[in-house]
Amino acid sequence: ETGVTQSPTHLIKTRGQQVTLRCSSQSGHNTVSWYQQALGQGPQFIFQYYREEENGRGNFPPRFSGLQFPNYSSELNVNALELDDSALYLCASSLGGTGSNQPQHFGDGTRLSIL
């Protein structure tokens, strides 16, 4: 089975720009979650998509937005980038959505650096 893949692996942007990160979920998974992992910290939940609908959101401003497509792949969009947005962005896919205890399978992340 194909695992979770994220692109690009590394990205450099400047303040005020916009960025789109992409994630292909593991085969058969219908749920995608996005996390932000700042250097030296644990991942922080951004939001989750289940069957193309947002299904939970963490404490992130509206300039963080997402999409899930019919094939369950997903995008994370960040507008008006700030220096503090520099982090590793992790995508995780799973099967089930709300109430599921199915494990989330993580990609290797996109390292975003803001100059």
Add this chain to the structure above:
Amino acid sequence: AQSVTQLGSHVSVSEGALVLLRCNYSSSVPPYLFWYVQYPNQGLQLLLKYTSAATLVKGINGFEAEFKKSETSFHLTKPSAHMRDAAEYFCAVSGPSSASKIIFGSGTRLSIRP
């Protein structure tokens, strides 16, 4: 609300020694608990999970964890450390009412001395 506290940001043990990584959780609902490992420049790999079945959970790579409700703990152990165990370890909690979002601890970096 749910939270996780990992005691010790850095743990160092000798090769062959016992590994003990501590995790305490807070949850107003029966929790699901996880341990993940992260190697440099990689994503997170699930080591093991607790979902209200057996309190002693066995995972991959010889790791196990015991759920102790009275102590609100979910410590990770391995009887004999190997050099390849050097990595960052994250304890995490989620629950049925939280849309499967996972709350992670701040991580513990495990170093192995030859």
